[in-house]
Amino acid sequence: MVEPVDAWWRRRQWSRGTAVPYAVGTFREAWASYPVLVRQYHPEWNHGVVLTQVPPLAEVLLTWECDVGHVFVATPAEQRSRPGRERRRSVWCPECQVQAQPQRWPVLPEDWPASVPVPQRAVRSVGRQTLPSARGGAAAARGPAAVGALPGAVPSGGLPPGAVASTRRRPVRGGAPVRGGGPVRGGGAPVRGGGPVGGGAPVRSGQPIPRVVCPKTPRLPSGESFTSTCAPATASAVEADLRAALQERFAFTFSHTAIRLDRPFFDHVEAWPDIVLPELRVAIEYDSTGRHGLEHVGPRQETDRRKDRAVRSVGWEVVRIRTGRLPALGPYDLQxxxxxxxTVDQLADTLRDLRGPLFVDAYAR
Incomplete structure (x- = not known):
């Protein structure tokens, strides 16, 4: 019968007739092969019971925390059996599993990552291209480590399962370039089995690229704003002028630079809007096409959409000030x-529409 850790501990105290039924370090060797679980376990969340005091087969509910920061409850047997045979090389979390969405890759086979099998519909759409052969390339990476990995998961002694290796400029057949033997990614040697890509370390077809989540993000509840050490400096003088104009009108907290997310955004679990208004839970972004007309267009616009979804998922709203005839991405964007x-007057009116005039005007100077 599965029971909470405090009830389980009291029952063991009564059955053994001692205050400490299992001394610290009793099951150290049993848990030594699961360093990921050791990192996810926190005694302060389990009534002070250390993991080495818990038998690996005990039917007790323990509290764990994944690398992203999600807290969940599971038994030792459940944790040791998920998600695959070698638990030490994988990280599992119920919230990360629900939030993980399949990535939409381009249809062209040369843009498909080498560690993910290319569906047959991609071949029909591009008849003149050639897929990786069944004996090499993507076919060698079929399995849970390639297609069932969680984003942002960091194993202790190997490559993270969420990372993928991609050869974007040439179709790959069995790990070698299809046409010619030219370099891949500017100056690197062609990909042949274990050859280097772009002058880096040898990368075989289907071998993941290491990816880690930045550990500098503080452990805060999702949706909390803070001053981040990883946030970049202000990119343009226009953003500084907009911040100064808002500071003249409102007494908000302008020192915060990041928002804690509940899922990884690239290599961080935080987002860095141009202006963060913690009192209103509103993030303000200033978008322009830049000097060469390439900013916030095409794939970079899709990145803006991903960022907005990540911020809105933790209870914030995004207001983008779009210039240079950029289309609006959200319902409150200003063109x-x-x-x-x-423009500052329009932004102030938008904040009043979002949070109410009485609440916003309470911070007016």
């Missing part, structure tokens, strides 16, 4: 020609 007093 303006530039930053002016009229």
């Amino acid at each position: 303006v020609s530039g930053i002016s007093r009229r």
Whole structure:
């Protein structure tokens, strides 16, 4: 019968007639082969019971925390059996499993990552391209480590299961370039089995690229704002002018630079809006096409959409000030020609529409 850790501990105290039924370190050797579980376990969340005091086969509910920061409850047997045979090389979390969505890759086979099997519909759409052979390339990576990995998961002694190796500029047949033997990614040697890619370390077809989640993000509840040490500096003088104009009108907390997320966004579990308003839980972004007209368009616009979804999923709203004829991405975005007093007035009215005029005007100077 599965029971909470405090009830289980009291029952063992009564059955053994001692205050400490299992001394610290009793089951150290049994848990030594599961360093990921040792990292996920916290005694302060389990009534002070250390993991080496818990038998690996005990039917007790323990509290764990994944690398992203999700807290969940599971028994030792459940944790040791999920998700595969070698528990030490994998990280599992129920919330990460639910939130993980299959990535939408381009249809062209040369843009498909080498560690993910290419579906047959990609072949029908591009008849002149050639898929990786069944004996090499993507076919060698079929399995739970390639297609069932969670994003942001970091194993202790190997490559993370969420990372993928991609050869984007050439179709690959069995690990070698299809046409010619030219370099891949500027100056690197062609990919042949274990050859280097772009001058880096040898990468075989289907071998993942190491990816880690930045450990500098503080352990905060999802949706909390804070001052991040990883946040980049202000990119343009226009953003600084917009911040200064808002500081003249409102007494918000402008020192915060990041928002804690509940899932990894690239290599961090935090987002860095241009302006963070913690009191309103509103993030303000200033978007322009840049000097060469390439900013916030095409794939970079899709990155903006991903960032907005990540911020909104933790209870925040995003207001983008779009210039240079950039289309609006959200319901509260402003399409303006530039930053002016009229733009600041429109932004203030948008904040009132979002959070109510009484609440916003309470911070007016």
